[in-house]
Amino acid sequence: MKHLLFAAAALAAAAGPIAASAQPGHDRRDHERREDRRDLQEDRREYRDDRRDARRDGHVSDRERRELSRDRADIRQGQRELRYDRRRAETWRGRSEWRSYRGARPGYWYAPGYGYYPVQRGYAWRRGAYVPRAYRGYYVQDPYYYGLRAPPRGYRWVYADGNFVLMALATGLIAEVLLDRY
Numbered sequence: 001m002k003h004l005l006f007a008a009a010a011l012a013a014a015a016g017p018i019a020a021s022a023q024p025g026h027d028r029r030d031h032e033r034r035e036d037r038r039d040l041q042e043d044r045r046e047y048r049d050d051r052r053d054a055r056r057d058g059h060v061s062d063r064e065r066r067e068l069s070r071d072r073a074d075i076r077q078g079q080r081e082l083r084y085d086r087r088r089a090e091t092w093r094g095r096s097e098w099r100s101y102r103g104a105r106p107g108y109w110y111a112p113g114y115g116y117y118p119v120q121r122g123y124a125w126r127r128g129a130y131v132p133r134a135y136r137g138y139y140v141q142d143p144y145y146y147g148l149r150a151p152p153r154g155y156r157w158v159y160a161d162g163n164f165v166l167m168a169l170a171t172g173l174i175a176e177v178l179l180d181r182y
Contacts (some may be wrong), residue, residue, distance in 0.1 A: 040078045045069045097141060111138040111159040112182075125163050125179065131172040136162045146182060 001068065017020035041083040097113035108116045123132065140157035143150060151157055153168060155175060158165050159182070 032116075036078070040075065043071070043075050043078065047075060075150070076127070095145075109159075109162045113141060114138050114159070119161050123161070125160060125165060125174065125177045127174055127177060129174050131158060131160065131165055131167045131174060135165075136167065136172055142165065 022173055054060045101110055109119050110116050138159040143157050148157055154169055155166055159169050162180055164178040164181050165174055
Protein backbone atom coordinates (compact mmCIF):
# COMPACT_ATOMS: atom_id res chain seq x y z
CA MET A 1 0.00 0.00 0.00
CA LYS A 2 2.82 2.36 0.92
CA HIS A 3 4.51 1.75 -2.46
CA LEU A 4 1.30 2.51 -4.29
CA LEU A 5 0.94 5.85 -2.48
CA PHE A 6 4.55 6.80 -3.28
CA ALA A 7 4.05 5.85 -6.93
CA ALA A 8 0.86 7.94 -7.14
CA ALA A 9 2.59 10.92 -5.49
CA ALA A 10 5.57 10.64 -7.86
CA LEU A 11 3.26 10.44 -10.88
CA ALA A 12 1.29 13.49 -9.73
CA ALA A 13 4.49 15.46 -9.12
CA ALA A 14 5.85 14.60 -12.55
CA ALA A 15 2.61 15.08 -14.51
CA GLY A 16 1.51 18.33 -12.81
CA PRO A 17 3.89 20.74 -14.58
CA ILE A 18 3.35 18.98 -17.89
CA ALA A 19 -0.43 19.32 -17.63
CA ALA A 20 -0.16 22.95 -16.50
CA SER A 21 2.01 23.85 -19.48
CA ALA A 22 -0.34 22.20 -21.98
CA GLN A 23 -2.23 25.27 -23.16
CA PRO A 24 -3.29 24.53 -26.72
CA GLY A 25 -4.31 28.10 -27.52
CA HIS A 26 -0.93 29.55 -26.63
CA ASP A 27 1.00 26.80 -28.40
CA ARG A 28 -1.04 27.30 -31.57
CA ARG A 29 -0.60 31.08 -31.50
CA ASP A 30 3.14 30.76 -30.88
CA HIS A 31 3.43 28.28 -33.74
CA GLU A 32 1.48 30.60 -36.06
CA ARG A 33 3.70 33.55 -35.11
CA ARG A 34 6.85 31.54 -35.80
CA GLU A 35 5.42 30.48 -39.16
CA ASP A 36 4.56 34.10 -39.99
CA ARG A 37 8.11 35.17 -39.13
CA ARG A 38 9.55 32.42 -41.31
CA ASP A 39 7.27 33.50 -44.18
CA LEU A 40 8.39 37.10 -43.77
CA GLN A 41 12.06 36.05 -43.85
CA GLU A 42 11.42 34.03 -46.99
CA ASP A 43 9.62 36.99 -48.61
CA ARG A 44 12.60 39.23 -47.81
CA ARG A 45 15.00 36.69 -49.30
CA GLU A 46 12.91 36.43 -52.48
CA TYR A 47 12.70 40.23 -52.73
CA ARG A 48 16.49 40.55 -52.48
CA ASP A 49 16.92 37.89 -55.17
CA ASP A 50 14.36 39.56 -57.46
CA ARG A 51 16.00 42.96 -56.97
CA ARG A 52 19.43 41.51 -57.73
CA ASP A 53 18.08 39.77 -60.86
CA ALA A 54 16.35 42.95 -62.05
CA ARG A 55 19.57 44.98 -61.70
CA ARG A 56 21.79 42.31 -63.25
CA ASP A 57 21.45 43.61 -66.81
CA GLY A 58 21.99 47.23 -65.75
CA HIS A 59 18.45 48.35 -66.56
CA VAL A 60 15.31 47.96 -64.44
CA SER A 61 12.16 48.08 -66.54
CA ASP A 62 8.99 49.84 -65.40
CA ARG A 63 7.26 46.49 -64.95
CA GLU A 64 10.09 45.18 -62.77
CA ARG A 65 10.10 48.41 -60.77
CA ARG A 66 6.33 48.13 -60.11
CA GLU A 67 6.67 44.49 -59.04
CA LEU A 68 9.57 45.31 -56.71
CA SER A 69 7.62 48.21 -55.23
CA ARG A 70 4.59 45.98 -54.65
CA ASP A 71 6.78 43.30 -53.04
CA ARG A 72 8.45 45.89 -50.79
CA ALA A 73 5.02 47.17 -49.69
CA ASP A 74 3.90 43.60 -48.89
CA ILE A 75 7.00 43.05 -46.77
CA ARG A 76 6.42 46.29 -44.85
CA GLN A 77 2.80 45.31 -44.22
CA GLY A 78 3.96 41.92 -42.92
CA GLN A 79 6.43 43.63 -40.59
CA ARG A 80 3.70 45.90 -39.22
CA GLU A 81 1.43 42.93 -38.59
CA LEU A 82 4.13 41.05 -36.66
CA ARG A 83 5.34 44.04 -34.64
CA TYR A 84 4.26 44.61 -31.06
CA ASP A 85 1.31 46.95 -30.59
CA ARG A 86 -0.24 47.22 -27.15
CA ARG A 87 -3.60 48.15 -28.69
CA ARG A 88 -3.72 44.74 -30.41
CA ALA A 89 -3.76 41.99 -27.78
CA GLU A 90 -2.81 39.29 -30.28
CA THR A 91 0.66 40.83 -30.55
CA TRP A 92 1.47 40.38 -26.86
CA ARG A 93 -1.01 37.89 -25.39
CA GLY A 94 0.56 34.49 -24.89
CA ARG A 95 4.13 35.80 -24.60
CA SER A 96 5.77 34.77 -21.33
CA GLU A 97 6.90 38.28 -20.34
CA TRP A 98 3.29 39.56 -20.52
CA ARG A 99 1.86 36.71 -18.40
CA SER A 100 1.34 38.88 -15.28
CA TYR A 101 -0.08 41.88 -17.20
CA ARG A 102 -3.62 42.73 -16.04
CA GLY A 103 -4.20 46.01 -17.86
CA ALA A 104 -3.17 49.59 -17.25
CA ARG A 105 -3.15 50.74 -13.63
CA PRO A 106 -3.16 54.41 -12.64
CA GLY A 107 0.15 55.42 -11.04
CA TYR A 108 1.94 52.25 -12.14
CA TRP A 109 3.90 51.16 -15.19
CA TYR A 110 4.41 47.60 -16.35
CA ALA A 111 7.84 46.15 -17.17
CA PRO A 112 7.22 42.99 -19.24
CA GLY A 113 8.69 40.03 -17.43
CA TYR A 114 9.23 42.02 -14.23
CA GLY A 115 5.78 43.24 -13.14
CA TYR A 116 4.12 46.50 -12.05
CA TYR A 117 6.08 49.37 -10.50
CA PRO A 118 5.02 52.80 -9.24
CA VAL A 119 5.70 55.68 -11.60
CA GLN A 120 8.47 57.89 -10.24
CA ARG A 121 7.28 61.46 -10.65
CA GLY A 122 9.59 64.30 -11.53
CA TYR A 123 12.13 62.36 -13.59
CA ALA A 124 12.64 63.57 -17.16
CA TRP A 125 13.90 60.90 -19.53
CA ARG A 126 16.35 62.60 -21.91
CA ARG A 127 19.63 61.94 -23.71
CA GLY A 128 22.72 62.68 -21.66
CA ALA A 129 21.01 62.04 -18.32
CA TYR A 130 21.55 58.92 -16.23
CA VAL A 131 19.12 56.07 -15.61
CA PRO A 132 18.33 55.82 -11.89
CA ARG A 133 19.69 52.64 -10.31
CA ALA A 134 16.14 51.42 -9.63
CA TYR A 135 15.54 51.04 -13.40
CA ARG A 136 18.88 49.62 -14.53
CA GLY A 137 17.89 45.97 -14.21
CA TYR A 138 14.70 45.98 -16.31
CA TYR A 139 16.31 44.81 -19.54
CA VAL A 140 14.29 44.42 -22.73
CA GLN A 141 14.70 40.73 -23.54
CA ASP A 142 13.71 40.86 -27.22
CA PRO A 143 14.28 44.32 -28.77
CA TYR A 144 13.26 43.15 -32.27
CA TYR A 145 9.80 42.26 -30.98
CA TYR A 146 9.25 45.91 -30.06
CA GLY A 147 10.70 47.21 -33.32
CA LEU A 148 13.92 48.38 -31.64
CA ARG A 149 17.33 48.13 -33.26
CA ALA A 150 19.98 45.92 -31.71
CA PRO A 151 21.85 47.76 -28.95
CA PRO A 152 25.52 48.50 -29.61
CA ARG A 153 28.15 46.67 -27.58
CA GLY A 154 28.13 47.92 -23.99
CA TYR A 155 24.53 49.18 -24.15
CA ARG A 156 21.13 47.68 -23.30
CA TRP A 157 17.55 48.70 -23.83
CA VAL A 158 15.65 49.02 -20.53
CA TYR A 159 12.00 49.56 -19.64
CA ALA A 160 11.44 52.83 -17.80
CA ASP A 161 8.00 54.23 -16.90
CA GLY A 162 6.46 53.03 -20.17
CA ASN A 163 9.43 54.21 -22.24
CA PHE A 164 12.32 52.44 -23.91
CA VAL A 165 15.72 53.77 -22.88
CA LEU A 166 19.05 52.83 -24.45
CA MET A 167 21.51 52.85 -21.56
CA ALA A 168 25.28 52.41 -21.28
CA LEU A 169 25.81 49.39 -19.03
CA ALA A 170 28.90 50.74 -17.28
CA THR A 171 27.59 54.17 -16.33
CA GLY A 172 23.82 54.25 -16.91
CA LEU A 173 24.20 57.16 -19.37
CA ILE A 174 21.14 57.51 -21.62
CA ALA A 175 22.00 57.33 -25.32
CA GLU A 176 18.44 57.27 -26.68
CA VAL A 177 14.89 57.56 -25.37
CA LEU A 178 11.70 56.37 -27.06
CA LEU A 179 8.79 57.86 -25.10
CA ASP A 180 5.49 56.01 -24.60
CA ARG A 181 6.37 53.15 -26.95
CA TYR A 182 4.84 50.25 -25.03
